[in-house]
Amino acid sequence: xxxxxxxxxxxxxxxxxxxxxxxxxxxxxxxxxxxxxxxxxxxxxxxxxxxxxxxxxxxxxxxxxxxxxxxxxxxxxxxxxxxxxxxxxxxxxxxxxxxxxxxxxxxxxxxxxxxxxxxxxxxxxxxxxxxxxxxxxxxxxxxxxxxxxxxxxxxxxxxxxxxxxxxxxxxxxxxxxxxxxxxxxxxxxxxxxxxxxxxxxxxxxxxxxxxxxxxxxxxxxxxxxxxxxxxxxxxxxxxxxxxxxxxxxxxxxxxxxxxxxxxxxxxxxxxxxxxxxxxxxxxxxxxxxxxxxxxxxxxxxxxxxxxxxxxxxxxxxxxxxxxxxxxxxxxxxxxxxxxxxxxxxxxxxxxxxxxxxxxxxxxxxxx
Amino acid sequence: xxxxxxxxxxxxxxxxxxxxxxxxxxxxxxxxxxxxxxxxxxxxxxxxxxxxxxxxxxxxxxxxxxxxxxxxxxxxxxxxxxxxxxxxxxxxxxxxxxxxxxxxxxxxxxxxxxxxxxxxxxxxxxxxxxxxxxxxxxxxxxxxxxxxxxxxxxxxxxxxxxxxxxxxxxxxxxxxxxxxxxxxxxxxxxxxxxxxxxxxxxxxxxxxxxxxxxxxxxxxxxxxxxxxxxxxxxxxxxxxxxxxxxxxxxxxxxxxxxxxxxxxxxxxxxxxxxxxxxxxxxxxxxxxxxxxxxxxxxxxxxxxxxxxxxxxxxxxxxxxxxxxxxx
Numbered sequence: 001x002x003x004x005x006x007x008x009x010x011x012x013x014x015x016x017x018x019x020x021x022x023x024x025x026x027x028x029x030x031x032x033x034x035x036x037x038x039x040x041x042x043x044x045x046x047x048x049x050x051x052x053x054x055x056x057x058x059x060x061x062x063x064x065x066x067x068x069x070x071x072x073x074x075x076x077x078x079x080x081x082x083x084x085x086x087x088x089x090x091x092x093x094x095x096x097x098x099x100x101x102x103x104x105x106x107x108x109x110x111x112x113x114x115x116x117x118x119x120x121x122x123x124x125x126x127x128x129x130x131x132x133x134x135x136x137x138x139x140x141x142x143x144x145x146x147x148x149x150x151x152x153x154x155x156x157x158x159x160x161x162x163x164x165x166x167x168x169x170x171x172x173x174x175x176x177x178x179x180x181x182x183x184x185x186x187x188x189x190x191x192x193x194x195x196x197x198x199x200x201x202x203x204x205x206x207x208x209x210x211x212x213x214x215x216x217x218x219x220x221x222x223x224x225x226x227x228x229x230x231x232x233x234x235x236x237x238x239x240x241x242x243x244x245x246x247x248x249x250x251x252x253x254x255x256x257x258x259x260x261x262x263x264x265x266x267x268x269x270x271x272x273x274x275x276x277x278x279x280x281x282x283x284x285x286x287x288x289x290x291x292x293x294x295x296x297x298x299x300x301x302x303x304x305x306x307x308x309x310x311x312x313x314x315x316x317x318x319x320x321x322x323x324x325x326x327x328x329x330x331x332x333x334x335x336x337x338x339x340x341x342x343x344x345x346x347x348x349x350x351x352x353x354x355x356x357x358x359x360x361x362x363x364x365x366x367x
Numbered sequence: 368x369x370x371x372x373x374x375x376x377x378x379x380x381x382x383x384x385x386x387x388x389x390x391x392x393x394x395x396x397x398x399x400x401x402x403x404x405x406x407x408x409x410x411x412x413x414x415x416x417x418x419x420x421x422x423x424x425x426x427x428x429x430x431x432x433x434x435x436x437x438x439x440x441x442x443x444x445x446x447x448x449x450x451x452x453x454x455x456x457x458x459x460x461x462x463x464x465x466x467x468x469x470x471x472x473x474x475x476x477x478x479x480x481x482x483x484x485x486x487x488x489x490x491x492x493x494x495x496x497x498x499x500x501x502x503x504x505x506x507x508x509x510x511x512x513x514x515x516x517x518x519x520x521x522x523x524x525x526x527x528x529x530x531x532x533x534x535x536x537x538x539x540x541x542x543x544x545x546x547x548x549x550x551x552x553x554x555x556x557x558x559x560x561x562x563x564x565x566x567x568x569x570x571x572x573x574x575x576x577x578x579x580x581x582x583x584x585x586x587x588x589x590x591x592x593x594x595x596x597x598x599x600x601x602x603x604x605x606x607x608x609x610x611x612x613x614x615x616x617x618x619x620x621x622x623x624x625x626x627x628x629x630x631x632x633x634x635x636x637x638x639x640x641x642x643x644x645x646x647x648x649x650x651x652x653x654x655x656x657x658x659x660x661x662x663x664x665x666x667x668x669x670x671x672x673x674x675x676x677x678x679x680x681x682x683x684x685x686x687x688x689x690x691x692x693x694x
Contacts, residue, residue, distance in 0.1 A: 087440065122473030133475035138439060141471065143463045149429055150464070153436020153444075160392065160418050161441055179456075183429035190424070345474040346508045348532035351561060351608040354508065 024305035035307050045071045045096035047320045056273045061112045064273040065128035071096035072294020073263035076241025080249045087154045089138040089147035089169040092128035102135030105327035115334040123337045145178035152184045155193035166194040166252040174205025176219045189226040192257035196248045202267035207280040220262035235263035236294040266292040374544040376518035380525045394421040395447030431457035438478040451486035452498040465534040466509030481528045485541035489678050494666030499630035505607045511535040512606040516581035518549040523558025540579040563610035569599035573617040576627040577603040587684035596692045622653035632660035654694030659687040
């Protein structure tokens with residue numbers, strides 16, 4: 001891995017005291033601005049996510065599915081893609097990925113509250129089923145791994161049309177066992193499509209540990225079966241994730257075909273707000289998992305490199321608090337969708353045979 | 368105007384649409400050099416090349432799933448499922464993904480894609496080369512389901528399907544590929560989706576059918592005409608969205624409704640038509656809404672005696688018409 005490891009490199013605490021070559025991120029062409037931008041995304045995703053849980057426990061929103069523990073890998077990998085040009089088919093933990101690719105905290109919170117102006121689905125889907133056409137983020141569904149084929153199809157179209165786009169699909173290691181993954185990787189590899197698969201391996205498919213889901217130590221080993229690179233990366237090392245993704249994107253854009261990246265991440269919460277993970281994970285394990293969290297690790301790394309100063313941290317903390325408050329208040333105040341809109345967009349046009357139910361549209365109240 | 372077979376109309380239309388719009392691509396098993404197992408794509412690979420006519424691995428879920436992605440990113444894929452019987456591995460991609468994408472994204476993402484598949488029995492295809500699968504998909508809002516019965520309609524409806532902004536399942540009865548011929552006008556005509564056609568005007572019994580059964584219904588109508596029974600045949604052409612107006616107008620006129628479909632009777636597409644007629648034309652009915660459909664066994668048996676027993680044919684329809692007309 002090309003990433004700088006702060007543990008083996010004494011930090012000066014002052015950027016000016018170091019050569020250009022020593023500078024954190026220099027070997028991957030990342031200026032301080034990018035390092036801070038990446039850190040801001042990891043921290044923003046966490047701040048929004050934590051607020052989602054508070055709102056759920058306070059009874060304000062019925063359901064939460066979380067990205068906590070995945071943010072570092074998501075931000076690192078997504079940073080290597082070109083916003084508003086490349087495409088991402090995300091999954092239900094991809095909050096940090098979606099924020100990095102252009103969605104805002106308001107957009108995420110509108111999905112939590114399922115409001116009419118929710119850009120993911122207009123309040124039609126459960127929270128966590130993100131998507132934003134404006135930012136080339138494809139709508140998420142609940143059946144797992146289906147999105148890999150969509151990303152491969154997007155990559156096929158990119159190749160046929162010569163757009164230079166790369167498509168990324170993200171999913172967990174549990175999803176990686178679905179047949180669609182095999183069909184997709186096989187096809188993408190045959191045609192050397194500009195495609196990257198990110199497996200965010202948090203060790204659990206709801207309650208079932210990875211050893212019961214995957215017959216090999218790393219999902220990435222399966223890449224060999226398709227003749228494509230399979231790379232394992234520490235998902236708590238944001239810059240390492242960026243580095244492997246950068247290589248994969250360059251390969252893809254250069255016509256050399258797909259790459260499978262497996263980021264070893266941790267799941268800091270239950271599967272969802274309806275899951276109690278202490279039933280199948282020990283307190284010791286959960287405590288140890290906290291040590292694999294990218295947020296404090298990246299913070300320490302940037303502090304040690306002199307990129308993240310106390311002043312920046314303080315202003316960032318203030319900014320994030322304001323963003324989360326604003327997003328929550330904004331989303332809470334937005335109107336619910338009208339029942340009279342519920343028949344729309346079954347098709348591009350309305351069809352007379354798809355009429356309203358005998359009870360009409362009512363007044364939208366819960367009776 | 369040209370006289371052509373059903374499959375020639377499909378092949379010519381695919382080629383024309385690919386010439387007209389470079390966003391149109393074809394993908395499926397053996398669709399390339401071989402031109403498809405029924406030769407529906409014969410000549411396309413030579414004319415348009417391997418980038419627009421793609422031989423896929425034997426992966427139906429991928430064929431549909433990648434078509435979804437290609438449609439998201441600016442193409443108009445026309446996928447071929449080699450036999451409708453083999454569409455089931457793609458069920459999740461069709462039902463959970465293709466059908467729901469526009470609705471679940473609140474109209475942010477539409478999927479202009481067509482899935483062609485040969486269906487139907489009577490060709491010694493047994494359990495896995497004879498199935499009628501339309502009812503699985505007509506049940507799903509967000510999918511359009513088209514079953515043409517003539518070369519004219521095959522051309523006009525395939526054009527409409529490829530140019531449509533939503534996923535269309537386009538089922539072609541394989542027994543009709545070479546046995547059905549008809550005049551096809553020149554020029555860029557289309558047959559709009561969602562419009563049925565009265566193919567035989569009559570006054571005493573309405574027979575509603577589609578695909579091969581639309582031909583058998585016409586044969587049956589001619590035979591019972593000799594007995595003085597006047598039959599109106601409605602060829603649905605598009606199963607979803609259904610042209611309820613044409614169906615109900617005919618039934619309200621004749622007062623009797625017979626629905627013919629080749630699929631298993633229980634829960635088949637005709638059951639929904641029967642329910643609509645019963646609900647919306649009850650006051651006009653002068654006899655039970657009746658179905659003539661395939662027996663409820665898990666597939667069309669191979670042996671020719673058993674296959675003949677399974678298949679709905681003109682004589683079975685004649686019997687149904689006579690019984691209903693006698694009410």
